[in-house]
Amino acid sequence: MTAIPQSCDVLIIGGGPAGSSAATHLAQAGIDVVLLERSVFPRNQVGESLIPHIWKFSDMTGVSEKIEQEGFLAKAGGITVWNDKIHQILFSDFGYTRPGLHVERDIFDDILLKHAGCRGARVFNEVSVRAADFSDSQGTKIAYTDKRGHSNLEGAIRCQYVIDASGHSSFLANQFKVRQTISTRFNFLSLWGYYENSRFVGVDRKSYASEALATVKPVTFVMSFEDGWVWHIVLRGKTSVGLIVPTGRTKGMGRQQREEFFKHTCEHLPHLNKLLEPAKFIEGSLQYRPDYSYYSKNVCGENYYCIGDAAAFVDPIFSHGVQNAFYNAAAATLAIKESLKNPKQRFRYSQLCESRMQQFYGFSRALSLGDFGCNGVNPALVKSLMKSLPPLELELILAASEMTSRSENFRLLAREAGVLGRFDDNFSGQKRAPVAALEF
Ligand SMILES: Cc1cc2nc3c(=O)[nH]c(=O)nc-3n(C[C@H](O)[C@H](O)[C@H](O)COP(=O)(O)OP(=O)(O)OC[C@H]3O[C@@H](n4cnc5c(N)ncnc54)[C@H](O)[C@@H]3O)c2cc1C
Structure with a gap:
């Protein structure tokens, strides 16, 4: 059994899509990263519908080929029947050349975690993190219980940065008492x-x-x-x-x-x-x-980053969760890489990342929850993200926002941001029109 090291640059809690992709980003940059995951993989997980946006992140971590080789079902798009109105979206209508996927998440997550190990992250399964102590000037001390080989050994590891990717257990947000329920x-x-x-x-x-x-x-x-x-x-x-x-x-x-x-x-x-x-x-x-939609008031600090579901979760109606996890992992690891190069700026980088992540979560919440005005979404941040999205992604999301009655506020913001006009020529016809009937 490989011994868990006593120190590392970055310690990651959790080996889901957020944690494993963060580990890969860092290991690829030559950073000493340790990931502790409490379960044995493959482990059960929900969230099987993936949108094509995931490919740009899997390309960045170099795992796309392994995902393709697994032969998951390629999905062409989505159909909703919402308040009896039928809508259909096909990714190819928007110019996507790669499909969405229907994945068995135990297999998908296992591929990502193994890939992190292949790229140089030190991954330990069956090790559960118990506490994070930020008070020590020698570095953050992470206490864990090592359950490998039916043992129950307590240990600790010091690190410069902690990434909390513990999913809906929101390890750090709970420790800091900053986890909030959405309206x-x-x-x-x-x-x-x-x-x-x-x-x-x-x-x-x-x-x-x-x-x-x-x-x-x-x-x-x-x-x-x-x-x-x-x-x-x-x-x-x-x-x-x-x-x-x-x-x-x-x-x-x-x-x-x-x-x-x-x-x-x-x-x-x-x-x-x-x-x-x-x-x-x-x-x-x-x-x-049962514990469903929540967010955290703070997701980044000088020496910690909360990513994926550990930071926030909204109703998964638009299959956004894994994409969010990948996005956060990319943003947080970029901030950490820069902080390691320039430690005096670490607080600044963490705050830039905080604003990026709150912007992304705000965007998802505005899209998925009708009552968007409620607790803590910053409309200005959401509008600025809308303006900076690649047209391909924006158009698909705007079309998706027509499919249910959940996104009225989102469309209002899109109008205010002036992004609807970009699609005057194309964004009115077939791509978002309600369709007549299902032939079941
Ligand atoms: C009902 C439902 C349906 C969904 N449908 C979709 C969908 O169709 N498409 C989509 O993209 N998303 C969907 N999601 C969301 C998606 O599942 C999550 O957003 C995604 O799994 C987040 O990844 P993550 O890495 O943040 O967390 P997780 O995948 O939850 O991984 C967290 C990991 O941390 C580990 N961990 C927790 N605590 C500790 C600890 N103390 N020590 C060590 N390890 C720990 C856990 O064992 C786990 O493996 C859905 C979610 C729900 C609830």
Whole structure:
């Protein structure tokens, strides 16, 4: 068993997409980076629909080829049925030459973490971080429990910088007590599970038996109902189905009742019931995430950076989570690389990064949550990001913002920022028009 070193330049907590890509960025720059991950990989994770934006980040870390070789399902776009209106987006209509993906996240995350190791990061699984002590002038002291080989050994490692990529457990935000819940109107939870042999929605808006995946490109299917929404993401060999509902809907329910509620809701919703007609629920696959939309007042400091879900999380309606994680990892590691070169400027770099990350989270929140005015989004930051986005990405996001009733404030900001005018010639026709019908 490899010994965990006693010191390093950068210590990363968590080996999900945020932590593993941060580790790769740093290791590629020759920085001594240690990553501690409490689970054994591959480990279970939700969030299987990826938008094509991820490729630019996977190119930067050099992992694109490994992702391609795995043969994940390439998705052509998305279809939403929101308040009974049907919209479709196809990435190719916008000029994207690479697809979105439907990935089994245990496999996808494992590829990323192994890649970090290949690039020189020292990765330790089954090591859980317990506390971070920033008071020591010798460097930050990270206390951990090493559970490898059924042991339970306590240890500590010193570092110059800590990256918290611990996902929804928000390790540092909780330690600093800066984690906030987003507005009461958006107190949602998610329930998701897996079905075998579901039909899937194809690029031509027809539904197909799973065998047709060999010849027909799938899309992600999203649908609103009463006070919630549902996703249907076909994978290789199973289909991920998830419900997002207000927390009150499952109040007081035990595991068994939640499962019955989940199955009953999914199997009685229009459209979805047709897709699930031949399908069988995989017993024991139901999972539950109650602590849902949150953010942190501070995500960066002189010697720490919180990235990915450790910093903030919004309703995943636009499949933004992994892209956010990659973006934050790139921004934080750039700031750390510059700080290592020029330590006197470390506070300045951290504040620049803070503003970038809050801008990105604000953008995602404005897009995903109708009640955008609520706690702490800075409209000026969101508008400046809109203005600086590559036209390809901006146009796709603007089209996506038409697909649900969640993004009214986002479109208002886009108008104020003057970015809608850029698409006068193209941004009105087919690409965002509601489509007539589904042929399930
Ligand atoms: C219901 C739901 C649906 C979603 N759907 C999508 C989607 O379709 N598309 C999309 O892009 N995103 C989606 N997301 C979001 C996406 O899953 C996350 O944004 C993404 O996983 C964030 O990556 P991360 O690296 O920040 O965190 P994670 O992937 O959660 O990784 C964090 C890691 O840190 C480890 N860790 C935690 N605490 C410690 C500790 N103390 N010590 C050591 N290790 C620790 C954990 O074991 C874990 O492996 C969804 C999320 C939810 C909840």
